[in-house]
Amino acid sequence: MDKSDLETYQVQLEQVEVALSQDPENNELISLRSELKELIELTQAAIAQQEAAASSSKAEASKKSAAASASSSKVWAAGDECLAKYSGDGQWYPARITSVGGAADNRAFSVVFKGYNNTELVNAAQIKPLPANYQGPSAGANKRKLSKVEEEERERKKKKNEKKVEAKAAKAKEQQEKQHSWQKFAKKSEKKGIHIAGVTGTSIFKTPDNPLGKVGVTGSGKGMTGVAPRIKHKFEVTDDPNA
DSSP states (O other): OOHHHHHHHHHHHHHHHHHHHHOTTOHHHHHHHHHHHHHHHHHHHHHHHHHHHHHHHHHHHHHHHHHHHHSOOOOOOTTOEEEEEOTTTSOEEEEEEEEEEEETTEEEEEEEETTTOOEEEEEGGGEEOOOTTOOOOOTTOOOOOOOHHHHHHHHHHHHHHHHHHHHHHHHHHHHHHHHHHHHHHHHHHHHTTOOOTTTSSSOTTSOOSSTTOOTTOTTTTOOOOOOOOOOOOOOOOOOOTTO
8 A cells, every 4th residue: 555545545545425416315436435435544653653664764764873883894705703692681692694684884694503493584783793713513512492481472473473474464355355345336327327437438537638727627628519500590481393
């Protein structure tokens, strides 16, 4: 959903309002007006959420950039050994960088923790060089198991994400149903001889071909319709051969 969808719904609402002014008792038009208003409210809310998320992302990116600038000036590359901060407990563990991405001032690193095979995406502030006297883990080191708290947290995040996906899917389905209802009504109106601009035929908001025309004004830019002159009819008397 974007602003173009919102504009479309608003135009359709205006068209329904015009149709209602001509047929104020039409229950289908009244119901459609209510649905379009609800669609507009849902779309406005979705746009507001998207703008808020974009603003939050920019703020987060700014924080990460500042942290990266304050970290070591070392240039990391795929294959480098390092210590990386594990999100599960906030502790530092030996890891290997598998890939490097992101902008030059906001690098992102994909790392694999040694002995655990956990993969995570970290920023420059979450990795640091190995100590000079560091010795790697023994060959028989076992993989670290997630604690009960970590398991519960992972399950909670999973369920939260599933609920978000379900909510978005439900909203999308609701909007599709309302849009389908509107299209069905438009087709039914066309069969009854009711033409709603913007749904069938040419939209009244189409840019006129005439450079003097105005958008939204039917027949704009055209000259005045000629009026036939009024003349007095003359009757002629003829001889009727059958009289």
